[in-house]
Each structure stands twice: as structure tokens, then as C-alpha cells.
Amino acid sequence: MTSTEFSTLNGSAAFVPAPASPYQGDIARYWDQEARPVNLRLGDVDGLYHHHYGIGDVDHAALGNPGDGDYEKRLIAELHRLESAQAEVLLDHLGPVGRDTTLVDAGCGRGGSMVMAHQRFGCKVEGVTLSAKQADFANRRAHELGIEDHVHARVCNMLDMPFESGMAAASWNNESTMYVDLHDLFAEHSRVLAVGGRYVTITGCWNPRYGQPSKWVSQINAHFECNIHSRREYLRAMADNRLVPQAVVDLTPETLPYWELRATSSLVTGIEEAFINSYRDGSFQYVLIAADRV
Ligand SMILES: C[S@@+](CC[C@H](N)C(=O)[O-])C[C@H]1O[C@@H](n2cnc3c(N)ncnc32)[C@H](O)[C@@H]1O
Numbered sequence: 001m002t003s004t005e006f007s008t009l010n011g012s013a014a015f016v017p018a019p020a021s022p023y024q025g026d027i028a029r030y031w032d033q034e035a036r037p038v039n040l041r042l043g044d045v046d047g048l049y050h051h052h053y054g055i056g057d058v059d060h061a062a063l064g065n066p067g068d069g070d071y072e073k074r075l076i077a078e079l080h081r082l083e084s085a086q087a088e089v090l091l092d093h094l095g096p097v098g099r100d101t102t103l104v105d106a107g108c109g110r111g112g113s114m115v116m117a118h119q120r121f122g123c124k125v126e127g128v129t130l131s132a133k134q135a136d137f138a139n140r141r142a143h144e145l146g147i148e149d150h151v152h153a154r155v156c157n158m159l160d161m162p163f164e165s166g167m168a169a170a171s172w173n174n175e176s177t178m179y180v181d182l183h184d185l186f187a188e189h190s191r192v193l194a195v196g197g198r199y200v201t202i203t204g205c206w207n208p209r210y211g212q213p214s215k216w217v218s219q220i221n222a223h224f225e226c227n228i229h230s231r232r233e234y235l236r237a238m239a240d241n242r243l244v245p246q247a248v249v250d251l252t253p254e255t256l257p258y259w260e261l262r263a264t265s266s267l268v269t270g271i272e273e274a275f276i277n278s279y280r281d282g283s284f285q286y287v288l289i290a291a292d293r294v
């Protein structure tokens, strides 16, 4: 393994491996440079920084009306509440998690879901991301919260994680599966999970009933430099890797209110129309899949 650079956190040098492919190098750079207000200002609400979308009904009573004083602040808080609600639903599907166990967050971003998992279960959480900036950010937040002994992010490829086989009681991908081959990904989760362990993903996938990826799905792929898979591909790749689905939940109706609200905010990024149109025309779905490692 060759190192390309050194990243520092609190003065300690950390080894950063070279990307496994030119594509992974592009994705590492993408997330190293990302600083969209729609993510940072939402995270500033309570210190949980997410790179995923929201679910649930909008609380119109809490939001008030455009033109009311502080409306924009309440809108940001509401979008953030819906994003955290999404992570809570993912954690709900991990099943019972003991304090002495370790969880793996594959594609952990700035670490919001890891912090929530530790706060809920008291367990250890190991996160991996391609981005040294994100790993530093997540580790800094864990340090500020005094939970650095339990929550830790590192720069590494989720297809080749430096964890012993069977070490994880549960693992997940929160909106990070569209950057990798699903057979390779589920083979690696299957390796690190204990037999009887639980895997959960929340993801956007194209709907085989539509036929092929729609122009909206292609637009989302181009926007994020990712490769959205079909729903069928998830289920096939799980079946091939000893992951047996226990729940497949279509969250599309639950995520539309988030997008409709976000489209009215000053923090729009331009991708809102593609999500709203593809969810409405049925070509794209927001799904949760929970599977047992058998
Ligand atoms: C959309 S963000 C999701 C972040 C996080 N799961 C969340 O919910 O906030 C996608 C994440 O996947 C990570 N990622 C993409 N490909 C990866 C790979 N091959 N190995 C590790 N992380 C990867 C990126 O670095 C980024 O952190």
C-alpha cells in the first residue's frame, strides 16, 4: 500500500492510503471539497452533520409561514429534523445492539449517523470514508463530544475494510451504495458481519418496472458522479452474499415532503427537480433494506 498524503487530527499524523482506482480518487476529491450550505447549516443546528436526505411529514405548526420572522431558520431546523428522522429509522432496523458490540458505518460522511448510533446503543462505531476531510471532521466532532473512544472514522475503501472477519454486530450504508459494485460491497459486509448480524441500507434505486434509468436518474448520477443501481440488483447481490432480506420498505412517499420543502428554501442546489420528478413518475425509489447475515 502506498501513501499519498498525511492527514492530521489534533497534531497526530494519520496514514491515508492511495485510492484503489482513479474513480475512487475522484470521489475522495469530491467529498474533500464539498462544503454546501444545505449540509453545513443544517448540521450546525445541533452538531449532527448528515449527507443524506429526510423522511416524514413536515411539522407545519413548528415551521410557520414564509414572511414570519426567523422563518428561514425554522425551515433549516425542519429539514435537519427530517434528515435525523431518516437516520433514526435506519437505526431502528439494526435490531437490538449491545453496549459491548461494534457497528460499521460504510461511507460514513461527516459522521452524524455514527454519533446517533453511539448515543442510542452505547456501542462502538467504526466508520470509513474515502475523504480525509470527512474523516477528520467526524473525528473532531467525536472528540468535542468526548466519545472518541467509541466513535472513530478512517480513510479507507469500504470494499476492503481493515476489520477482522465477523467483528461487526451490524453494519450499514446510508446513501453510499451508489459509488460501488454491489456484489463487491455485500461480499465485504458479509465478511465483517458476525453470523446472525444485521445489515441495513437506505438508498435511492431505479425501479425495474420503469424499464431503465430515467433521464432524472441519469441527471442525479451526473450531479453526484455516482452510479445508481436498480432495486433488483440489490436483492440479487444480497442473495449471492448470504444476506437475507427481512424488510424492504419503500420510503418514497415519506421522502417527498422533504424534497418539496427543500425546493422552497434558499439552500437549493439545483438537484431538487430531478428527485421530485423521478419519485413522482415512479422511475426512482427511496428504499430501506434490512438483511440478516446467515
Ligand atoms: C452521500 S455521502 C453519505 C454519508 C453518510 N452515510 C451520511 O449518511 O451522512 C457518501 C459517502 O460515501 C463515501 N464513499 C463512497 N465510496 C466509498 C468507498 N468506496 N469507500 C468508502 N467510502 C465511500 C463517501 O466518501 C461519502 O462519505
Ligand SMILES: CC(C)=CCC/C(C)=C/COP(=O)(O)OP(=O)(O)O
Pocket (backbone or CB within 6 Å): 036, 038, 039, 050, 051, 052, 053, 175, 176, 178, 203, 204, 220, 224, 226, 228, 269, 271
Ligand atoms: C439518494 C441518492 C441517489 C443519493 C446520492 C448520494 C448523495 C450524494 C447523498 C446526499 O449527499 P448530500 O447531503 O451531500 O447532498 P445534498 O448536498 O444534495 O444535500
Ligand SMILES: [Mg+2]
Pocket (backbone or CB within 6 Å): 038, 039, 050, 051, 052, 053
Ligand atoms: Mg444534504
